[in-house]
Amino acid sequence: MNQFKGKAKILAGGTDLLVQMKRGKIAPEYLINIKNISDLDRIEYDVNRGLTIGSLALIADLQESYTIRDRFPILHGALSQLGTQQVRNIATIGGNLCNASPAAETAPALIALGASAKIVGHGGEKVVKLEDFFVEPGKTVLKIGQILIEIQIPNVSPDCKGIYLKHALRRKLETAIVGVAVSLSTDFEYGPVKEANIVLGAAAPIPKRALKAEQLAKGKKIDQHLLNEIASVASEESSPITDVRATAEYRREMVKVLVKRAFTELIKI
Amino acid sequence: MEGREFTVVGKKLPRIDALAKVTGEGRFISDIQLPGMLYGKVLRSPLAHAKILDLDISNAEKLPGVKAVVTAKDSPRKTFCIYPNLANNLILQDTKVRYVGDQVAAVAAIDENIAEEALDLIKVEYQELPAVFDPEEAIKSSAPRIHEEENNVAAYIKRQFGNIEDGFARSDVIVEGRFKSPSVAHCCMEPRGCVASFDLSGKLTIWSTTQTPHSLRQELAEVLDIPINRVRVMSAYVGGAFGSRMFMDPIDAIASLLSRKSGKPVRIVNTREEEFISSRTRYPMIIELKTGAKKNGKCVVRQAKVITDNGAYNNLGSSVTGNACSKLCQLYSVPNIKFDGFVVYTNNVYGGACRGYGNPQITFAMETQMDEIAVKLGMDPAEIRLINANRPNTITVSGCEITSCGLTECIEETIDRSGWKMKKSKKRKNCGIGMAVVMHGGSGGKFYWGDNCHISSAIVKMNNDGTVDVLTGSKEIGQGSDTVLAQIAAEELGVLLEDINILSGDTDATPPCGGAWGSRQTFTAGIAVKSAAADVRRQLLSIATDMLEARIDDLEAKNGMISIKDYPEKAVPISTVASVSYTHLGTPIIGKSINNDPWSSTPDPVTGFGNVSSAYSFGVQVAEVEVDTDTGIVRPVKITCAYDLGRAINPLLAKGQVVGGTLSMGLGYALTENLVRKKGKVQNISFLDYKILTALDICDIECVFVETNDGRGPFGAKGIGEPAMIPTAAAISNAIYDAIGVRVKELPITPERILKALKEKS
């Protein structure tokens, strides 16, 4: 890839890349098909290491995986809400992440799960936390000559539950107006929250953790009053834009609503 | 006669084109491929308003693979519009561009990539001019002028019937409001396109996604300056039209110019982006409406001021605004009406016909206010509609002659079927039910210039084996007109549906017809086909009198046989009669007919008085919704419809019109669809951001027909295509009010508008 000096793009599923090319937004001289690299589409689960997903794993395969559905429902939820059936049948998890759309469905879910990205190429091999993977809209930490080869997701402890909520006008064929992933661990149903991950999509230039809101939730028994506060803080942590899909103001409001709904779905308030 | 048992009419028969369409065999315009065919692309203006200072095509012409480049210089400089007196658009602009997407040049090349590359090589020097996009700004005297006219008002329509001062003085309750409706895209699944081919003799053959082939023939002949019979508009399947393909699009003429210049067939098919940028749209309207009613609920007066965004050029803006006025005058027979309609130029793309033709806009306003009046009077919204409902055999204040009318029955049907009374009395939180009615022409009408627009003619030819060819200038665009017309012919002739071969839309072979618009084909073309078939039947019966030794009045044609009415065993096959006619008598059996719509009249240009349509269709929709008051999302739950369509020639297809019109177009108009522009540039140029609904977004629907058996319609039928989508937005809006107590008077009713209204309420 180095030999093409930035004139090349990596083709995974192509569902985003081809559209961008057709619309004239990008015009790479070369497309590098990495389909032939073996094993990049694997979905492996290990009781100790957790889930390992090759970057070329198809969204549809992941969505249909019973392991993911049963052990990582938050990811299953995000996958099910991504694109249409036809798109899920060719789109890849790596493509969804490397395209670096702030609205990408899988990113908040994976970040909430504490996932990491394994990068190889120029400069060897490294693993970065997925929350550090995104730089700005359309840009990741990947440098020329590097590719994302694997997503690693640690095992979820039995006391942890998660959900991804996507807000959009239609039920399908949508870019999220706002997406929120929340995972919480509690000792018992009404118990205090031990760990909280709150990740916002389409609410900032990159998928973003609402760290202050998480702090607020940690160690506390959540009641309606506190939940309102958590939601408000998460909303303050967002920095959405106004575009053709929604105003920034509406997005901030939806962050609040979705965070509240996610908590309410997961634990008894 | 229409009380008799039918054998073909009234049956749920599959479409005659269904096999071709489910197997992929059906040829659409974009499937037409001719030997040596070139691919055309149009250079469109990136600016909303600019002078063209210089246009240099030399580099594009030099690009290998480019076979022709055309600019305004290659065309006779003829402005076009279906109303010639309003024409101010050119097929290629020469001195000025007036919207983002306006066409300035075009290229034909051996493939699409080369054509696109050539577009990049055309140099246009523009001098940008101040632009205006908001019609309320454009109407001001200080606004930039879009045409060489003293202001941007393209048309002013003033109508007054009765006395509104008196009407308001006598009103016990008055409601006023301002309603806004958006610019929406038709979103035909097949992009607009054409293949044009000039031969050496100078004859143009064109396949176009038109819905009005005979009008297109005439328009092309005019802008290309050739006689009408030098243009042949061909027939192929059209992947949707909904009004957007009524009349000529510049690309029809541009492809023709490119073909003439290159000597090769040229295909131009819009990209989806071009569809959103440069295709016709539904005219956006700002409607200020004031309605007065008596304590008993009877509406006595209506006053409307309408501002229509005409866009950059005249097309149908004044006609659509006029139709909105017409519906203001007709729905509920209100005696005192005043209407002021301003059709205003802006630097937006120009609009066109779109299923409903001004009626969805005004119905949204009128039917919202009917609800408001009901609330003020403490009446049931269904009750107030029953009180005001149009009745059969009445003449409205604007001169519209209502013959058949089943509105009352439709309202009663929907009350029963939707569980209206129970749902109105037992409310569930954030759930609501709302009603809206529609009245619309069920037969087209006399809106336009030229005989080709409102007439329909047909030729029915019986072959010597008893099979039948029906030649009609109508156009199948998916609505099912070919099937319905074939059923009408089969019923009238007493033959099987399979015996009918229908050819529609090919202008060399079919007699003139206005085409598919105004929900008119079942009625208007149906009458023509029915009487041409009756002509054939008479000829057959006349020949059979000798064969059966009976008087013509004693004979009937049924199930492929001609028999004596009282002695059915005495019969002769129609095929035998046909054969005898050809081989022994030497007489071809050809029936012909024209329906020039004798019952309707073009409204008086000054007063607006007149009976614009020969028949009117009515309908009611009851919508149930659930509103998420946190997010503002409205989920439709169920829609119950009842329609008076005279008679359903084919209930399967008629139901398809209602269900599709309501769910595919009506719901989107109510809730999600809106072309968003920034400085005139459309921002949502894809289906991802322009939100027509998916299969997951629709709701349950129940549909029932009230058959009033119209005295003029073929077998009693009236049109149903447009009425299907018109009342949905108002019904949804009224249901939202019932659910959460707020009224959003701007379409689409988006989540943000719901939340804003809730905030204002609290």
Next chain:
Amino acid sequence: MKHQIRLNVNGAYYDLLVDPRKTLLEVIRNDIGLIGTKMGCNCGECGACTVIMDGRAVNACLILAVQANDKKILTIEGLASGGKLDPLQEAFIDYGALQCGYCTPGMIMSAKALLYKKSSPDRGEIQESIAGNLCRCTGYISVIEAIEAVIKAEKRP
């Protein structure tokens, strides 16, 4: 530089030399001449170009022809066999599940792919499977009913 590819379309093999920029849709329509697969948006949003590739519904406009090398493709033309329509095609006709017909081939292919995957999907799964096939005419209800009718008929012994 053109690429040599081999496609299996509706059971027939096609050895083709294609421009690497060409999509599977363009190759199916223009090189192979199967025009039943339609182009509606060319961006993977409308579903008019849906074909079945290795058993799954895909947007042919989003796949480069070179990516489809060695794959098995089924288009609308390959559905009827021996002059007999597929039950889905029959049901679409009977239930009036089409009007203009432009989305119909893609819609049927999506439904077909669903039935490969599941023998008795529920209404929600049917809606989900065709949510990527836009239709401006029918309002989808008749399409859903047609698919349900096929499922019901196949359940019968």
